[in-house]
Every structure is written in structure tokens, then in C-alpha cells.
Amino acid sequence: MLPSLLDILYLLLAGAVGGFLSGVFGVGGGIIFIPILDVVLSHYGIETDIVKFLLANSMTAIVFTGVYNSYKQYKANNYFFSYVLATAIPGVISSLLCTYFIEQGNWYDKKTFNLVFAALLVPSIVRMIAKRKHQAEHREDIPWHTFLPIGFLTGIFAAFSGLGGGIVMIPAFVNYLKMEMKKGVSVSAGVVPFFAIITTIFYMWQQPSQAIPLAHVGYVVYPVVLPMIAGVLMTVPLGVRTGHRMNPVLSKTIFAIMGILIIIKSIYENFN
Numbered sequence: 001m002l003p004s005l006l007d008i009l010y011l012l013l014a015g016a017v018g019g020f021l022s023g024v025f026g027v028g029g030g031i032i033f034i035p036i037l038d039v040v041l042s043h044y045g046i047e048t049d050i051v052k053f054l055l056a057n058s059m060t061a062i063v064f065t066g067v068y069n070s071y072k073q074y075k076a077n078n079y080f081f082s083y084v085l086a087t088a089i090p091g092v093i094s095s096l097l098c099t100y101f102i103e104q105g106n107w108y109d110k111k112t113f114n115l116v117f118a119a120l121l122v123p124s125i126v127r128m129i130a131k132r133k134h135q136a137e138h139r140e141d142i143p144w145h146t147f148l149p150i151g152f153l154t155g156i157f158a159a160f161s162g163l164g165g166g167i168v169m170i171p172a173f174v175n176y177l178k179m180e181m182k183k184g185v186s187v188s189a190g191v192v193p194f195f196a197i198i199t200t201i202f203y204m205w206q207q208p209s210q211a212i213p214l215a216h217v218g219y220v221v222y223p224v225v226l227p228m229i230a231g232v233l234m235t236v237p238l239g240v241r242t243g244h245r246m247n248p249v250l251s252k253t254i255f256a257i258m259g260i261l262i263i264i265k266s267i268y269e270n271f272n
Helices: 005-024 028-042 049-075 081-103 108-128 144-161 164-178 182-202 222-245 246-270
Strands: none
Touching: 005 028, 005 049, 005 164, 005 182, 005 222, 005 246, 028 049, 028 182, 028 222, 028 246, 049 081, 049 108, 049 182, 049 246, 081 144, 081 222, 108 246, 144 164, 164 182, 182 222, 222 246
């Protein structure tokens, strides 16, 4: 069975929007993928394991936003390998441990997912939009070990939210490490595919407890995720070019608005 033409168009559009935002902000695009995947997968009767399917398919699409975005940053001579590696290694460890924990049973249901999703976003958004009385100058030479705790915490966030982690990393890089916004976006973009690849592989090797009408490998439903990937590949380059030209204040504002809208949606769903 294949998704309907309308569902395919939704997924293609979601991939295009998510890919563009990934290029601009260095995030994975899951902030767009998750809501659309929720609608499409629920339409085909996926209920028992819906959170695992959301996490798995969002991360699968994020593999492509992350790899393509990293490549474009590298080609633009804006890739910082030591910072990426110092953030990614502890993040991959924490992400894999949390993903294994989530896969055990059905304790992580949709309502719990929505609450955790919103709760994890709030601190990052507050830090991003908060005005600071004295803005320190950007630091150019940042010790690599200061990235380790950020990576570890981001891995936990990515595993429980289905996002690539950019919405955590970028505020941390900018506000705590005093990194310039465009540089922070680049490091975030470089880290995202590490989280996404390991999570995708893990979910592909698991067996869903619920039979579903769509073709799948583990929790990855490829008739659903492939249209999203096609949309991603069309728009990531444009997003990267836009991000390099965008004013940092405008970037922060748009970034914060996206997060607030997703928080509102997550809370609203739990009361309806």
C-alpha cells in the first residue's frame, strides 16, 4: 500500500520547508517533520507505536538534511571539525542510550511525548529571546572540552524529541560559549547527522508491535519518508545561502517564533 497523492504532496512540502529551515538555522528540520508525520501516520491507523514511528521517520529525514547541510557548510569553508566532533561524540552516546530506553515497551506514549517535547523546548527558546544587558564579544578560540556537556544534553533531547538538536545547540553555543551566530549554526549543522544516523539505524533494526499497512523497515516507513527526503534535497542549498546572508537578530527572532508555535501545538494536543 502507498500513501495517497495528497499525503505525498504534504510530505514533499514538509520536506521542502524543513530542508530550507535546516539550511538557514543549522537545525535538523524535525520541527516541521514531526507535525506532518503525526498527521500522515495517524491517518493509516498507527497508534500503539506512534511515538517510535515519529522519532524514527523524523530522524531518517534529518539524516539527509544534516549530511547535505554539513556538505554545503564545508564547501563554503564554514565547517569546524574539532567543535563538531567534541559535541557529537558524547551526544551520540547519550542519544543511543535514551533511544534504547524509549524502545523498551510503550511507556513513552503520545501525551508524554508532547509534554516532554514542549518542556525541552522552553528553556532554549527563553534563552534565545532573552535580552542581555551586556552582550559579550564573540569568542574565537573556544576550548573543545566546553562542547562536551552541550553534546551530551543535546543527545538526550534529540532522542526524546525527534529533532536534530539544533534548537538546543544553537542557543547554548551563542549564549553560553559566546559563539558568533553563523558559526554556531555551522557547528550545529555538522553535529545533527551524527545523532540522526545512529538513531535511524537503531530503529531500522527493531520490530514494531503493531502491524501497519505501509511498507517499512523496522519503524522507518519508506513510502512516507522518501517524499520528505525529496523535498529536503530541493531546498537545503537555498537555505544555506539564505542563512549566510541573514541578519543574526532576524535569525534569532524567526528561530524563537518557530519554537513557540511548536510548544503551543504540543500543549494544545494534550488538552484535546
